[in-house]
Amino acid sequence: MSQRILVVLSEYGYWGEELVGPLEAFDARGYRVTFATPTGKRARALPPSLDPDYIDPPLGRSVTSHDMARKARALDESSRLDNPLSLADLIPERPYYSALNHLRELEDYNRRLQSATSDLVAGFDALVIVGGSGPIVDLANNERLHEVVLAFAAANKPILAECYGVAVLAFARDLETRESLLRGKHVTGHPKEYDYKDGTGFIGVDFNMGPPPYPLEYILRDATGPEGGFHGNVGKETSVIVDYPFVTGRSTPDSVLSGELLVQTLENGLRRYGW
Known part of the structure; x- marks a missing residue:
């Protein structure tokens, strides 16, 4: 029986290669892939991720090959990403604590949440959160x-x-303990050296946000704590860390390897890589 993968995309733009890389690994193995977005709106690739001539300012070079740009554009223009699942439809919203009947609403929320998440987990073997600047807005x-x-x-x-x-993993917390799921884990992610100083862009947003609103490296260092660790691997061409159940990829060039390593976790029992 083929593996079933749930891939979550931002409605404010995903980076083309960061979807193509894992997706090619899944397709090669015959996995069944389902896409989801926050509200069910179709996701679109960030325009720079489709342009092999775009020079990434922090790295001072193009980060998209002509072949990858072609693949990303073909995927973005295809019907494959049409009609994604809506997280807003699938997962209930936690009530405000100021709700007039908060206790009853919270009990109802927990009942519906348990049913919804149980169905998702039963229906899929792995979860993928694709990067780009869009996740800053509607996924993190x-x-x-x-x-x-x-x-x-x-x-x-x-x-x-x-x-x-990767910020999603840092912020996903049990509200009883408020402790990050990444506590004690080893991860990679966008290091400070890779952050833009200006020009961060999103699909559907008509202003220049400037630099990212948060330095992801600092968040990940704090989230993993003294028992875990952040690995930026600055100066190395790729950076992918497996500390099961998490597989984290630093940036665009790590997308192909990220997908391959997720396949290895599913098929070969890989539990640790890169640290």
Whole structure:
């Protein structure tokens, strides 16, 4: 029976290669892939990720080959990403604590949440959170997605997060302890050296946000704590860390390896890599 993968994309733009890389690994193995977005809106690739002539300012070079740009554009223009699942439809929203009948609403929320996340975990073997700048807007602090991450982790099913998608793992927390799922874990992600100084862009947003609103490296260092660790691997061409159930990829060039390593966690029992 083929593996079933749930891939979550931002509605504010994903980086083309960060979807193509894992997806090619899944397709080669005959996995069944289902896409989801926060509200069911179709995701679109960030324009720079389709342009092989775009020079990434922090790295001072193109980060997209002509072949990868072609593949990403073909995928983005295809119907494959049409009609994604909606997290807003699948996962209930936690009530405000100021709700007039908070206790009853919270009990109802927990009942519906348990049913919804149980169905998702039963229906998929792994979760993938694709990176790019878009996840900063609608994935990093998306409480519905946090609940999905918590459920997959509790079921001991692998979770791959790339680039700014790794922030989702840092913010997914049990509200009883407020402790990050990444506490004591080893991860990689966008290091400070890779952060833009200006020009961070999103699909559907008509302003220049400037630098990222948070330095992901600092968040990941704090989330993993003294028993874990952040590995930026600055100066190395690739950086992918496996500390099961998490597979984390630093940025665009790590996408192909990220997908391959998730396959290895599913098929060969890989539990540790890169640290």
